[in-house]
Amino acid sequence: MTLLVITICAVAISAAVNRRRTARGLAKGWLMLRKMLPHFLLILILVSVFLTLVPQDTLTHVLGQQSAGMGTVAAALLGSVALIPGPIAYPLAGMLRESGVSMSVLAVFITTLMMVGILTFPVEKEYLGIRIAILRNVLSFIGALLIGFVVGGLL
Amino acid sequence: MKSIRHIPPGYILAIAVAVFLAIAHLLGIEAGQRMAGTLYTFFVEMLILIPCIFILIGLLDVWIPQEWIKKHIGDDSGFRGAVYVVLLAMFQGGPLYGAFITAHLLWRKGCCMRNVFLYIGAFSTLKIPMVLFEVSFLGWRFALVRVMAALPVSVLIAETMAAYTRRAGLQLRQLDDHN
Numbered sequence: 254m255t256l257l258v259i260t261i262c263a264v265a266i267s268a269a270v271n272r273r274r275t276a277r278g279l280a281k282g283w284l285m286l287r288k289m290l291p292h293f294l295l296i297l298i299l300v301s302v303f304l305t306l307v308p309q310d311t312l313t314h315v316l317g318q319q320s321a322g323m324g325t326v327a328a329a330l331l332g333s334v335a336l337i338p339g340p341i342a343y344p345l346a347g348m349l350r351e352s353g354v355s356m357s358v359l360a361v362f363i364t365t366l367m368m369v370g371i372l373t374f375p376v377e378k379e380y381l382g383i384r385i386a387i388l389r390n391v392l393s394f395i396g397a398l399l400i401g402f403v404v405g406g407l408l
Numbered sequence: 409m410k411s412i413r414h415i416p417p418g419y420i421l422a423i424a425v426a427v428f429l430a431i432a433h434l435l436g437i438e439a440g441q442r443m444a445g446t447l448y449t450f451f452v453e454m455l456i457l458i459p460c461i462f463i464l465i466g467l468l469d470v471w472i473p474q475e476w477i478k479k480h481i482g483d484d485s486g487f488r489g490a491v492y493v494v495l496l497a498m499f500q501g502g503p504l505y506g507a508f509i510t511a512h513l514l515w516r517k518g519c520c521m522r523n524v525f526l527y528i529g530a531f532s533t534l535k536i537p538m539v540l541f542e543v544s545f546l547g548w549r550f551a552l553v554r555v556m557a558a559l560p561v562s563v564l565i566a567e568t569m570a571a572y573t574r575r576a577g578l579q580l581r582q583l584d585d586h587n
């Protein structure tokens with residue numbers, strides 16, 4: 254909602270300053286949107302299929318395993334694939350913490366969730382190119398594990 | 409006539425899913441209803457979010473002068489340029505795919521590769537709205553340690569990506585949106 258307000262204000266101010274330039278900007282935005290639309294549609298569908306096949310209790314169950322090693326692996330894989338918005342992911346992580354899941358598992362889950370995006374890959378490759386997008390995801394995966402271990406080691 | 413290969417997979421899949429949902433609805437399959445539910449939630453979110461992102465990107469595109477980007481976060485911007493992109497990323501919100509759109513705009517305007525990837529890294533790990541959520545659900549100690557670990561890791565990833573793309577002669581994808 255905030256974004257909607259910001260956007261409306263931005264368009265209004267921009268139009269007040271220079272109407273022609275604003276029209277050019279909007280046209281540019283529209284062209285870019287039209288080009289990317291099928292890729293966003295693809296993400297939308299992939300996310301819905303994923304969340305349908307893997308409901309929230311399954312996530313809780315898989316991450317809350319007794320073995321810390323398996324928990325970490327599961328967290329890294331789930332976090333990489335899933336696209337869960339912060340407002341859902343953090344309460345989920347909070348619940349997991351209450352039920353005794355280790356800090357490093359939570360950190361790995363949160364960080365891979367934020368940094369690695371398998372489901373958003375269709376959009377990422379359009380902007381970065383396939384090779385760069387793959388490398389970024391691989392490095393981010395390693396980085397996320399690193400962050401997870403630091404958090405787990407210190408807390 | 410356009411062959412089917414020219415239709416983007418996103419559209420084909422969308423039609424397939426629509427057909428599946430319609431059949432599931434008629435037959436009363438429970439998974440279909442659950443999927444329609446999640447689809448609807450995300451659809452509403454993206455319906456507002458994505459047009460807004462592209463409108464703002466379009467406006468930034470015509471208002472931000474190229475020399476300005478080049479000077480402050482371009483090739484010779486050094487440490488200060490890195491600080492700028494990290495701050496820029498921190499004061500944003502939203503999903504990761506939004507970052508790619510902005511990062512690509514910055515790159516087109518002359519932002520150097522290291523700063524492009526630093527921006528994406530900081531966006532994914534250091535966004536203030538996200539950290540606030542983190543503090544309230546996992547505690548400030550968790551958030552603090554994670555942020556302190558994420559910053560150097562993001563810098564390391566950005567430097568590696570920049571070095572790799574320079575050596576391999578790679579650039580981001582050229583999007584000709586001017587036709």
